[in-house]
Amino acid sequence: NAGVTQTPKFRVLKTGQSMTLLCAQDMNHEYMYWYRQDPGMGLRLIHYSVGEGTTAKGEVPDGYNVSRLKKQNFLLGLESAAPSQTSVYFCASSTHPGGHSGNTIYFGEGSWLTVV
Amino acid sequence: AQSVSQHNHHVILSEAASLELGCNYSYGGTVNLFWYVQYPGQHLQLLLKYFSGDPLVKGIKGFEAEFIKSKFSFNLRKPSVQWSDTAEYFCAVCSTGFQKLVFGTGTRLLVSP
Numbered sequence: 001n002a003g004v005t006q007t008p009k010f011r012v013l014k015t016g017q018s019m020t021l022l023c024a025q026d027m028n029h030e031y032m033y034w035y036r037q038d039p040g041m042g043l044r045l046i047h048y049s050v051g052e053g054t055t056a057k058g059e060v061p062d063g064y065n066v067s068r069l070k071k072q073n074f075l076l077g078l079e080s081a082a083p084s085q086t087s088v089y090f091c092a093s094s095t096h097p098g099g100h101s102g103n104t105i106y107f108g109e110g111s112w113l114t115v116v
Numbered sequence: 117a118q119s120v121s122q123h124n125h126h127v128i129l130s131e132a133a134s135l136e137l138g139c140n141y142s143y144g145g146t147v148n149l150f151w152y153v154q155y156p157g158q159h160l161q162l163l164l165k166y167f168s169g170d171p172l173v174k175g176i177k178g179f180e181a182e183f184i185k186s187k188f189s190f191n192l193r194k195p196s197v198q199w200s201d202t203a204e205y206f207c208a209v210c211s212t213g214f215q216k217l218v219f220g221t222g223t224r225l226l227v228s229p
């Protein structure tokens with residue numbers, strides 16, 4: 001799935017450090033999403049964007065910030081990392097909103113983040 | 117608010133056995149429904165989706181799902197599983213016009229050869 005690329009793929013952080021995850025898509029999609037995946041909890045939406053310059057909160061936004069300065073990029077920032085943010089992070093993009101009949105969401109390969 | 121329940125967290129089957137994974141959602145309006153699969157170490161891939169029409173939806177790799185509106189269910193089925201079907205399966209729902217998917221907690225399927 002070369003359409004959605006996440007960097008870095010693996011990172012270990014110390015509590016209190018900051019970092020940014022980058023998501024890039026080359027499909028000209030309007031909609032982009034950041035999810036976190038935790039055992040037994042499935043995927044939970046952190047933040048999403050419906051177009052360049054826009055962002056919105058998802059289910060679990062606390063402790064994260066996002067920016068969508070360019071249409072193809074969606075950045076997820078952790079200002080002060082906590083052990084509770086140890087997770088696998090997935091970026092996704094789509095041409096339409098989630099409920100649109102023509103929609104397919106494309107996922108990146110994931111970023112494994114450990115906060116110690 | 118929308119929610120999705122997958123009651124089977126772990127399923128173990130032998131090859132050639134039949135599979136049915138349950139998915140129930142809570143939302144009273146029109147919904148769009150999805151099943152995604154995540155193979156070990158990989159990203160999520162779409163198996164199938166339902167938007168309207170025939171409630172029996174056929175997807176890739178021999179999977180199918182049936183939308184039963186009266187039961188708020190969208191169960192995934194496969195008549196005969198293979199070892200390569202070992203993966204985690206996620207059901208997801210989105211109300212029409214809504215902007216984001218809500219995922220279930222996932223079901224881990226292990227198929228023994």
